[in-house]
Ligand SMILES: O=C(O)CCC(=O)c1ccccc1C(=O)O
């Protein structure tokens with residue numbers, strides 16, 4: 001198993017209610033053809049005996065985002081330990097805890113999933129739909145889609161900036177926009193959202209993501225005032241921990257509610273049973289891998305909650321893998337996957353163009369055929 005650190009800068013800071021993201025640092029994970037052998041990567045040399053000229057047959061990405069995943073140093077330590085284990089990547093995967101180090105597990109699970117899908121000459125979404133669905137006792141899913149609807153992501157900015165970003169996104173073909181809110185007083189967010197609604201008209205789906213910024217009375221007030229704007233949903237109106245408050249809020253309003261951060265603070269079972277959500281944001285990097293994310297999406301769907309697959313502003317390898325997860329979910333709602341444009345640079349060209357508000361799911365094999373060969 002090979003681990004290569006990387007860092008990519010954002011084109012401009014993504015301001016949310018919690019922070020301003022300016023750069024993403026992570027690790028590429030490569031597994032080789034001989035990684036399945038028990039003797040590879042053994043000893044205390046950190047896997048230095050691997051032939052560095054042999055191309056990786058599977059690639060993964062671990063890009064931690066504190067708040068959603070472990071820290072960068074915890075991710076690095078977990079990956080280093082995983083690459084030293086005597087059992088190779090498959091054994092390492094079994095040892096990685098999706099709750100403790102989800103990004104590290106994501107990196108290894110994705111590399112192994114890519115390798116297995118490439119070996120079987122099928123795309124990662126076909127691999128997920130077949131293997132994960134079967135393991136979750138959900139055989140018989142339809143063929144994965146060859147494209148998925150996506151939302152444009154609009155950061156916190158002035159009403160004018162938000163409106164012109166929204167106009168540009170709609171001109172580019174997006175039919176769904178997600179606007180960050182909660183960093184300012186409610187009146188200012190209302191001005192921004194009204195400016196966006198005016199700019200794009202009534203036919204475009206609008207989402208607002210508060211990233212847990214409001215308290216119970218503030219959220220109640222915000223939803224009452226937002227109701228006339230006909231939002232598709234408000235994401236994480238209350239802090240992650242406050243499932244009870246969110247369930248009560250949802251019962252008191254007609255504005256649909258999505259949960260995101262709450263999935264890191266509560267078990268899937270508790271979130272699904274809480275009655276607090278119409279939609280659930282499913283981030284493969286935060287859930288510990290594309291396999292776990294796909295399973296979570298199917299569970300949510302089974303509980304009548306609409307799964308929305310999103311990135312954590314990942315580099316191209318994890319972003320493309322998330323597109324495959326979305327492609328495997330039948331008739332998936334618009335997803336937050338069109339985040340490549342937020343980066344100033346990337347590890348490789350983007351294999352998923354957005355056409356008419358939909359992202360193409362690569363044919364494979366694996367994540368994107370040979371598009372990432374040589375990166376790790
Ligand atoms: O959903 C999207 O449109 C993009 C993803 C996104 O907003 C996001 C990206 C990184 C961390 C948190 C979030 C979030 O949804 O809150």
Ligand SMILES: [Mg+2]
Pocket residue numbers: 209211235236260261281
């Ligand atoms: Mg969110």
